[in-house]
Amino acid sequence: MKANRPKRDVHPDLARERLKCNFNIEEVTNIIDGGKDKTLERKKIEDIALNNGACLDEIPDECLSIKERYENAIRKSCIYSNIVRNEMLEITGMENFESPVLRRTADAFFKDISPFMLHLGMFVPTLIGQSTPEQMAEWLPKALDMKIIGAYAQTELGHGTFIRGLETTATYDPDKEEFVLHSPTITSYKWWAGGLGKTANHCVVMAQLYTQGECHGTHLFIVQIRDLDTHMPLPGIKVGEIGPRMGFSSADNGFLGFNSFRIPRQNMLMKHAKVEKDGCYVKSAKHGKLTYGTMVFIRVTLVSEMSFNLSKAATIAIRYSAVRRQTELRPNEPEPQILDYPTQQHKLFICIATAHAFQLTSKWLWDTFQAVMADVRKGNVDALPELHALSSCLKAVSTSDALSHIEQCRFACGGHGYMLSSNLPFIYSFVAATRTYEGDYTVLLLQTARFLVKAWEQAESGNNVTPTVAYLNRTANTKRVVWDNTHEGIIQSFQAIAAGKIGQCVRSIRDRIKSGMDYEDAWLMTTVQLVAAAEAHCRAVLVNTYWNEMIRLTKSSSANVKTVMHQLAVLYLMYWALEKTGDLLKYSSVSKQDLDDLQRRYEELLAALRPNAVSLVDAFDLRDEILHSSLGSYDGCVYERLMEEAQKSPLNAEPVNPSFHKYIKPLMQGKL
Numbered sequence: 001m002k003a004n005r006p007k008r009d010v011h012p013d014l015a016r017e018r019l020k021c022n023f024n025i026e027e028v029t030n031i032i033d034g035g036k037d038k039t040l041e042r043k044k045i046e047d048i049a050l051n052n053g054a055c056l057d058e059i060p061d062e063c064l065s066i067k068e069r070y071e072n073a074i075r076k077s078c079i080y081s082n083i084v085r086n087e088m089l090e091i092t093g094m095e096n097f098e099s100p101v102l103r104r105t106a107d108a109f110f111k112d113i114s115p116f117m118l119h120l121g122m123f124v125p126t127l128i129g130q131s132t133p134e135q136m137a138e139w140l141p142k143a144l145d146m147k148i149i150g151a152y153a154q155t156e157l158g159h160g161t162f163i164r165g166l167e168t169t170a171t172y173d174p175d176k177e178e179f180v181l182h183s184p185t186i187t188s189y190k191w192w193a194g195g196l197g198k199t200a201n202h203c204v205v206m207a208q209l210y211t212q213g214e215c216h217g218t219h220l221f222i223v224q225i226r227d228l229d230t231h232m233p234l235p236g237i238k239v240g241e242i243g244p245r246m247g248f249s250s251a252d253n254g255f256l257g258f259n260s261f262r263i264p265r266q267n268m269l270m271k272h273a274k275v276e277k278d279g280c281y282v283k284s285a286k287h288g289k290l291t292y293g294t295m296v297f298i299r300v301t302l303v304s305e306m307s308f309n310l311s312k313a314a315t316i317a318i319r320y321s322a323v324r325r326q327t328e329l330r331p332n333e334p335e336p337q338i339l340d341y342p343t344q345q346h347k348l349f350i351c352i353a354t355a356h357a358f359q360l361t362s363k364w365l366w367d368t369f370q371a372v373m374a375d376v377r378k379g380n381v382d383a384l385p386e387l388h389a390l391s392s393c394l395k396a397v398s399t400s401d402a403l404s405h406i407e408q409c410r411f412a413c414g415g416h417g418y419m420l421s422s423n424l425p426f427i428y429s430f431v432a433a434t435r436t437y438e439g440d441y442t443v444l445l446l447q448t449a450r451f452l453v454k455a456w457e458q459a460e461s462g463n464n465v466t467p468t469v470a471y472l473n474r475t476a477n478t479k480r481v482v483w484d485n486t487h488e489g490i491i492q493s494f495q496a497i498a499a500g501k502i503g504q505c506v507r508s509i510r511d512r513i514k515s516g517m518d519y520e521d522a523w524l525m526t527t528v529q530l531v532a533a534a535e536a537h538c539r540a541v542l543v544n545t546y547w548n549e550m551i552r553l554t555k556s557s558s559a560n561v562k563t564v565m566h567q568l569a570v571l572y573l574m575y576w577a578l579e580k581t582g583d584l585l586k587y588s589s590v591s592k593q594d595l596d597d598l599q600r601r602y603e604e605l606l607a608a609l610r611p612n613a614v615s616l617v618d619a620f621d622l623r624d625e626i627l628h629s630s631l632g633s634y635d636g637c638v639y640e641r642l643m644e645e646a647q648k649s650p651l652n653a654e655p656v657n658p659s660f661h662k663y664i665k666p667l668m669q670g671k672l
């Protein structure tokens with residue numbers, strides 16, 4: 001199924017915008033990609049994956065039934081995995097293959113998500129992170145070669161957040177050297193795993209391990225659930241799809257139940273703990289939570305995933321805003337481009353800046369993750385709590401911010417933003433899920449808060465704390481920071497807000513304990529403040545990291561690139577300072593006059609960025625096939641595309657719908 005797109009001239013408004021650009025777009029693209037070589041390689045891979053047009057559908061996905069949509073997604077997934085396996089990996093080799101490139105090219109095939117995404121996104125990383133070398137040798141080549149297709153089945157109907165509360169059991173039988181997997185209740189059914197419903201023939205299952213009559217908590221098992229030839233569920237397995245959802249429509253999220261289903265002993269993923277033939281349980285991990293490793297890995301990757309989704313939404317909304325004209329400013333003058341309205345710039349320029357902030361922070365987070373994992377491999381787990389705290393809050397805040405900014409992009413496109421052909425509703429519903437999955441927003445911020453309270457107590461007693469909370473050593477015992485409107489001053493104010501909020505939480509907990517509550521209740525009563533404190537800490541980390549990385553990465557850039565990258569980072573600092581004026585008034589010496597000045601400077605910055613706006617989104621270098629948007633294509637031919645997409649509606653296939661004769665006409669004639 002291929003469809004050809006007509007080649008059109010670039011809309012004159014967009015062409016004029018591009019002439020205004022005063023910086024080198026390619027240099028900015030290189031910074032976002034992580035270097036010139038990376039850009040070249042990405043483009044090469046995109047050409048290979050996308051140039052044969054295999055990704056274009058004649059009938060838009062949203063016009064298909066659930067079954068047709070799934071079948072089309074599988075068809076495209078198979079074409080796509082062949083391209084990945086036979087062509088893309090040829091260029092990079094497995095070791096250097098970058099998942100962001102995979103994500104970008106995958107989006108050209110799927111407006112929604114591939115049913116194979118969880119195989120590559122979670123099943124394979126779990127094999128890599130949780131297997132012994134022998135297990136890896138057995139399973140990984142098959143998984144990479146798509147000889148087996150897997151899912152990650154952890155969440156159950158009754159429990160998603162509270163992993164220790166999972167009910168599926170894996171009971172070791174030493175006589176047969178097998179585990180017996182069982183779902184004792186309806187709430188113990190696995191629920192949600194992507195690709196599990198219809199696609200996967202294997203999955204990783206998290207279950208309570210019982211051996212020698214004792215429960216050792218949750219562990220991971222690799223389980224074959226379908227016959228490799230007939231694809232029928234194996235006896236003892238009940239598996240299916242969970243039904244229509246807000247998004248993830250082609251991901252066949254599934255349910256799974258076990259009726260005393262047996263798997264070999266070797267199918268327990270034994271990197272961190274094992275069960276010997278005789279049933280003896282041996283723990284090798286130095287940290288109890290290493291089996292949660294896949295979740296930490298995905299949380300880390302989600303920050304760059306959010307940057308990517310936000311850059312798509314911003315590209316669509318800014319290109320559209322340059323073409324869309326609305327409302328006379330003065331009588332008899334041409335209607336301005338809506339991008340000329342400062343209110344529109346306020347909605348949209350923060351999206352560009354945030355995409356940069358998340359991208360630069362995600363690279364730093366990825367390096368941190370790699371360094372901590374290298375230490376863990378050497379047996380040093382000291383940095384794991386900080387990594388968990390950091391990845392938890394950055395996952396929570398990046399998904400939540402991306403979601404609200406993407407919704408702003410949709411608002412910025414008025415009525416046309418509500419059209420599925422704009423792609424904004426797809427991007428929104430995809431990102432909406434990220435705020436929940438891989439750890440809900442509130443739950444993850446409370447994990448970070450646990451770490452922060454401990455760090456605050458350490459700093460209070462004069463001990464040095466770990467790098468990401470080092471600001472506590474400076475600010476834990478300070479009342480209010482002196483306001484200073486430079487970038488350093490604003491970053492320090494964010495740190496002072498975080499320290500102030502964490503300190504207030506500690507005091508609330510202590511006061512509550514003094515008044516007779518036990519620690520658990522005192523903590524519970526303080527959780528609203530704890531979530532806010534963890535968010536504040538995350539914002540302090542984000543502004544600091546974004547700024548430092550921007551300075552580092554633009555050291556050898558041309559002057560105008562330095563300027564525009566600097567402007568974006570300052571915009572990000574100012575936007576959040578103005579969003580948090582209440583906190584600034586509480587934790588810094590900022591005055592009303594200072595805030596008025598900040599507001600004025602922010603508005604001037606919007607105006608300064610305005611001429612470069614279209615080129616800044618061009619620098620994201622998102623091909624039209626990846627954007628899938630009637631509003632956001634490079635040529636800006638918005639109205640032609642909207643009309644073209646409308647023609648594809650199945651309702652336009654015939655001039656009169658049969659329901660007219662069946663219902664409307666009898667109604668009109670009083671015969672119904």
Ligand SMILES: CCCCCCCCCCC/C=C/C(=O)SCCNC(=O)CCNC(=O)[C@H](O)C(C)(C)COP(=O)(O)OP(=O)(O)OC[C@H]1O[C@@H](n2cnc3c(N)ncnc32)[C@H](O)[C@@H]1OP(=O)(O)O
Pocket residue numbers: 099100102103117118120121122152154155160161162163164194289290292293295296298301305384385388437438439440443447450451
């Ligand atoms: C190819 C590229 C693809 C990119 C695109 C990706 C697309 C991906 C699509 C993904 C689809 C979705 C998949 C899923 O959602 S899978 C299921 C995910 N589920 C969750 O995330 C559940 C969330 N819950 C938890 O993580 C835990 O239950 C929770 C951390 C909340 C609590 O765990 P637990 O009860 O066991 O622990 P405690 O609260 O008692 O804490 C005890 C101490 O342990 C520390 N801790 C907890 N977790 C970790 C960790 N991971 N690492 C290190 N330390 C950890 C915790 O902080 C406590 O420490 P202290 O006692 O010192 O305070």
Ligand SMILES: Cc1cc2nc3c(=O)[nH]c(=O)nc-3n(C[C@H](O)[C@H](O)[C@H](O)COP(=O)(O)OP(=O)(O)OC[C@H]3O[C@@H](n4cnc5c(N)ncnc54)[C@H](O)[C@@H]3O)c2cc1C
Pocket residue numbers: 118152153154155158159160161162191192193194248253433436437438439440441442443446
């Ligand atoms: C699209 C999608 C794909 C998914 N894919 C997978 C997959 O492939 N594999 C898999 O195993 N799982 C998957 N999941 C499941 C996902 O990981 C869980 O839904 C998620 O972890 C949240 O858990 P929950 O649904 O139990 O929410 P709950 O924990 O029931 O949350 C409900 C509400 O209670 C609040 N809450 C819960 N606990 C606390 C607490 N301790 N303190 C304060 N508030 C609390 C939450 O903040 C939330 O507001 C997927 C989910 C979605 C939506």
